[in-house]
Amino acid sequence: MSGLLELSGLTVAFGRRGARPVLDGVELSVGEGEIVGVIGETGSGKTTLARTAVGLVPPRSGRVVFDGREISGLRGRALRAFRRSGQLSYAFQDPLRALDPELTVRRAVAEPLTVAGDIGDTEIAARVDEALETVGLDAARLGDRLPGAISGGQRQRVLLARAIVTRPRVLIADEPVSALDASNRNRVLRLLDRLRAERGMAVVVISHDLSSLAGIADRVAVLYRGRVVEQGPVREVFGRPLHPYTALLIASAPSVRAEGGPGAAALRPSAEPPGWTAREGCVFAHRCPFVTDACRTAPAPAPVGRGRTAACHRAPEWRELIADPVIAQGAPETGLLKAAP
Numbered sequence: 001m002s003g004l005l006e007l008s009g010l011t012v013a014f015g016r017r018g019a020r021p022v023l024d025g026v027e028l029s030v031g032e033g034e035i036v037g038v039i040g041e042t043g044s045g046k047t048t049l050a051r052t053a054v055g056l057v058p059p060r061s062g063r064v065v066f067d068g069r070e071i072s073g074l075r076g077r078a079l080r081a082f083r084r085s086g087q088l089s090y091a092f093q094d095p096l097r098a099l100d101p102e103l104t105v106r107r108a109v110a111e112p113l114t115v116a117g118d119i120g121d122t123e124i125a126a127r128v129d130e131a132l133e134t135v136g137l138d139a140a141r142l143g144d145r146l147p148g149a150i151s152g153g154q155r156q157r158v159l160l161a162r163a164i165v166t167r168p169r170v171l172i173a174d175e176p177v178s179a180l181d182a183s184n185r186n187r188v189l190r191l192l193d194r195l196r197a198e199r200g201m202a203v204v205v206i207s208h209d210l211s212s213l214a215g216i217a218d219r220v221a222v223l224y225r226g227r228v229v230e231q232g233p234v235r236e237v238f239g240r241p242l243h244p245y246t247a248l249l250i251a252s253a254p255s256v257r258a259e260g261g262p263g264a265a266a267l268r269p270s271a272e273p274p275g276w277t278a279r280e281g282c283v284f285a286h287r288c289p290f291v292t293d294a295c296r297t298a299p300a301p302a303p304v305g306r307g308r309t310a311a312c313h314r315a316p317e318w319r320e321l322i323a324d325p326v327i328a329q330g331a332p333e334t335g336l337l338k339a340a341p
């Protein structure tokens with residue numbers, strides 16, 4: 001069954017003649033009412049993935065399909081019309097940069113509707129109030145304030161209100177809780193879950209915070225250097241990772257381990273870093289403790305269970321490679337997670 005939003009073979013490169021690859025053959029499917037997390041370190045391509053999906057970055061190759069219609073090929077008037085429809089919405093990462101400092105909260109949230117141009121003022125005002133109320137902000141008290149006069153948590157929720165005011169079918173939220181304290185973080189996570197439950201909205205949450213995703217995501221995709229190295233149901237991926245990079249991410253997230261993920265054992269290093277260049281072979285080879293000569297050939301994502309894929313030649317051997325279902329001693333400070341070359 002195809003998803004509401006489908007990314008297939010998505011490749012993006014920046015620089016002269018595409019010298020700097022940022023995404024490489026990304027496959028991701030998001031179904032109606034589903035929350036999909038995208039995790040990875042800074043620089044893994046998460047934000048580029050989000051921006052490409054919503055049409056802000058043109059892919060070099062591959063397709064973005066929304067509700068059966070390819071949108072990555074839209075240009076000019078057709079692209080503007082699709083954006084104005086607001087069906088696919090993007091909540092930017094940094095509220096201070098994303099919000100115009102001279103636009104009041106109310107006007108900032110209204111902007112996607114005023115740009116659409118086919119909704120009357122009364123309807124816009126009602127929709128803005130509804131969006132602010134949905135994210136838990138008091139429109140009467142905060143509506144006329146500027147972004148600089150409200151708290152960081154409130155700004156983050158203004159961005160979300162602005163992203164949902166068009167009543168999108170898919171919301172892509174880029175690091176929606178990264179700058180928030182625990183209570184605001186929980187509030188925003190509950191809000192995303194509620195939007196999915198009440199409106200059937202699909203949500204893609206870009207995050208480097210595994211514990212936030214563990215509580216709300218149905219599925220998760222793990223991005224490393226622009227490639228999806230593993231994806232599947234969040235409980236299975238966090239509970240029994242089948243790619244060394246996922247395992248090491250989890251090893252660095254104690255709260256995820258405590259919630260049923262791997263707990264306290266080790267990945268055992270078994271190999272020296274390969275002598276070949278970082279551009280050859282498996283994208284994780286230069287940090288991987290299990291690298292072998294076979295890894296000189298880049299592994300394609302392969303099925304490793306129901307609804308799961310992993311891009312690792314040694315995924316079938318994982319039971320032997322991991323001494324215990326716990327990975328803690330693989331944490332970065334042990335030196336197991338080698339610095340990226």
Ligand code: SF4
Pocket residue numbers: 243244245282283284285286288289290291292295299311312313314315
């Ligand atoms: S393919 Fe090889 S280098 Fe890549 S993650 Fe698997 S074992 Fe490590």
